[in-house]
Amino acid sequence: MxxxxxxxxxxxxxxxxxxxxxxxxxxxxxxxxxxxxxxxxxxxxxxxxxxxxxxxxxxxxxxxxxxxxxxxxxxxxxxxxxxxxxxxxxxxxxxxxxxxxxxxxxxxxxxxxxxxxxxxxxxxxxxxxxxxxxxxxxxxxxxxxxxxxxxxxxxxxxxxxxxxxxxxxxxxxxxxxxxxxxxxxxxxxxxxxxxxxxxxxxxxxxxxxxxxxxxxxxxxxxxxxxxxxxxxxxxxxxxxxxxxxxxxxxxxxxxxxxxxxxxxxxxxxxxxxxxxxxxxxxxxxxxxxxxxxxxxxxxLGTAWTTAIILVNLTGYFIFRGANGEKNDFRNGKNPKNLKFMTTESGSKLLISGWWGFSRHPNYLYVAAALLHVLFGLTFFLSSGDLLMATAWSLTTSFNTPLTYFYPIYFTVLLIHRQMRDEENCVKKYGADWEKYKKVVPWRILPYVY
Known part of the structure; x- marks a missing residue:
């Protein structure tokens, strides 16, 4: 070439x-x-x-x-x-x-x-x-x-x-x-x-x-x-x-x-x-x-510490589960017998498990963790990565918005990455990507985005 x-x-x-x-x-x-x-x-x-x-x-x-x-x-x-x-x-x-x-x-x-x-x-x-x-x-x-x-x-x-x-x-x-x-x-x-x-x-x-x-x-x-x-x-x-x-x-x-x-x-x-x-x-x-x-x-005290631990563990469960399915499948393994569709190029796209609910469940998935109440507004984040990031910020209580910079920034970053990833998928899979989107219609958060 x-x-x-x-x-x-x-x-x-x-x-x-x-x-x-x-x-x-x-x-x-x-x-x-x-x-x-x-x-x-x-x-x-x-x-x-x-x-x-x-x-x-x-x-x-x-x-x-x-x-x-x-x-x-x-x-x-x-x-x-x-x-x-x-x-x-x-x-x-x-x-x-x-x-x-x-x-x-x-x-x-x-x-x-x-x-x-x-x-x-x-x-x-x-x-x-x-x-x-x-x-x-x-x-x-x-x-x-x-x-x-x-x-x-x-x-x-x-x-x-x-x-x-x-x-x-x-x-x-x-x-x-x-x-x-x-x-x-x-x-x-x-x-x-x-x-x-x-x-x-x-x-x-x-x-x-x-x-x-x-x-x-x-x-x-x-x-x-x-x-x-x-x-x-x-x-x-x-x-x-x-x-x-x-x-x-x-x-x-x-x-x-x-x-x-x-x-x-x-x-x-x-x-x-x-x-x-x-x-x-x-x-x-x-x-x-x-x-x-x-x-x-x-x-924090016992009650608040326990709540934050649960938020983090939930996030880790989603994060590791979604990434584990993806990595196994990319390496030719399918221990959960997940469903997939085969594209004209021979590539395979998962359409069940975590990846049947959204195209990027490792970014965002289930609602929801209460992030914090600030200036009269209530914010919610839901994800594997983002639930964990939220738990880290919750350790600082609600004294300042700056310690919540990471999950807010991470939300923007992951949405941008999702958009870049899907642009590449359109080029790679062509018409098959449109078929895939009909099977898995939600980009990140089911019924929302």
Whole structure:
């Protein structure tokens, strides 16, 4: 196949094209800092008084000392050392090699599966440090939060430029959506599908290791900071965040091969969109609840703790059940004898089980978990992923809307992913997709959407 046929020029833009890609790049980076300065004990509240925000924002952005304060040499060194640790662990720890999906070039990449081993090693070393030197020894992430955030953003930018430059080498397989010829857009969306150094795949590595494991280590650091302030104990709310988010990460890492069939791996290129999401957004935004609980220590009590646990378990049951059915089926297994339809191309689409109720039951499914009452409005979210995200936020009580940023953002993200996924399905299945939609008419939430 000729290079131009294998790597056709991208003609359809997402994110409103280059202007949108530029604004999202700036916006995601800005929000990573805004969620800290808008919710921290140094800023005067979560959020700080609204009348103070405009003045503080303009004075900070026009002050060179503020910009310099975003960088911390020690935090940068520690972050880059952490990334290097993850690379070395990938190389040295044993792991099976698993083939991914067949690419349009006809080839299959092999991926080393040892993210869970890396996670256990990191947890073991962290536990050893805390056991030997006390809680105070692991509070440095809380103390140097802004510096670590900056270091992760720098790494994200550097990687985005690196993989963009690599994509021009001979023989590179480009992402169908990232070969527009516009630098800003391709740099953001990802020009090459699977940038690699030999057998080291940059995209799959970043998806599951440096940011996701760091998320748990950040939570542990927040718990250590709270323990220092409380004389050795932590609140029930902090325990729930540690357990819920730690289990979520452990589950994803343990089921590492499942990521190989996701859109991120099979369809999207690797650019700034994924690099900043994996390395900065996930660890430093998703840990907002744990950081909030350091300086707003919430004691939930038995009844409220039990209710939140039930919400999280319900979400996990849906999340794991739906994803388990999908992954088994994609790997040629059908232990539940689920019904499916076969398309003209030979592909098979599930039409029963969780996937008979909606096209994306792992995103949203059953009503409903009460999110919270704010400004006289009652919000409801229902899902596997979203029920769990809601449970994490409920640990912070209803004192501020900012700790509910994650489930609200996640709702928008999943709807956007659903739309992108269905655009690809229309191209892939053609008329068969219309037939499938008649059998499974609901995109996400039955009888609603």
């Amino acid at each position: 000729a290079p131009t046929e294998l790597n056709p020029r991208t003609k359809h833009y997402e994110f409103l094209g280059p202007p949108g890609a530029f604004l999202v790049s700036i916006g995601v980076t800005f929000m990573s800092y805004a969620l800290y300065f808008g919710c921290s004990e140094t800023s005067g509240g979560c959020p700080p008084p609204f009348e103070l925000i405009p003045e503080r924002l303009t004075s900070s952005l026009s002050n060179s000392s503020f910009w310099l304060s975003l960088f911390d040499a020690e935090a940068t060194g520690l972050y880059f050392a952490w990334y290097a640790f993850c690379v070395v662990a990938w190389a040295l720890l044993p792991g099976d090699w698993v083939e991914g999906s067949t690419m349009r070039s006809g080839e299959k990449k092999s991926y080393k599966i040892n993210a869970f081993s890396t996670f256990l090693l990191a947890l073991g070393l962290t536990a050893g440090v805390i056991w030997r030197f006390g809680f105070q020894s692991f509070t440095f992430i809380y103390e140097k939060w802004v510096g670590f955030t900056t270091a992760s953003v720098v790494m994200s930018v550097l990687q985005a430029f690196l993989v963009y430059a690599m994509s021009f080498r001979s023989g590179a397989l480009l992402a169908l959506g990232g070969n527009s010829g516009n630098f800003i857009y391709d740099w953001f969306i990802g020009r090459e599908l699977n940038p690699s150094f030999g057998s080291f795949d940059i995209k799959s590595f970043n998806e599951l290791r440096p940011g996701l494991i760091l998320w748990v280590l950040i939570d542990i650091s927040m718990a250590c900071e709270q323990a220092v302030r409380r004389g050795g104990s932590i609140t029930d709310s902090m325990w729930l965040v540690l357990i819920f988010q730690g289990w979520y990460v452990a589950d994803g890492l343990y089921n590492e091969p499942a990521i190989l069939t996701t859109m991120d791996i099979t369809t999207d290129g690797f650019g700034y969109m994924l690099s900043v999401g994996d390395l900065a957004w996930v660890p430093f935004v998703y840990s907002l609840q744990a950081r909030y609980l350091v300086f707003n220590q919430v004691e």
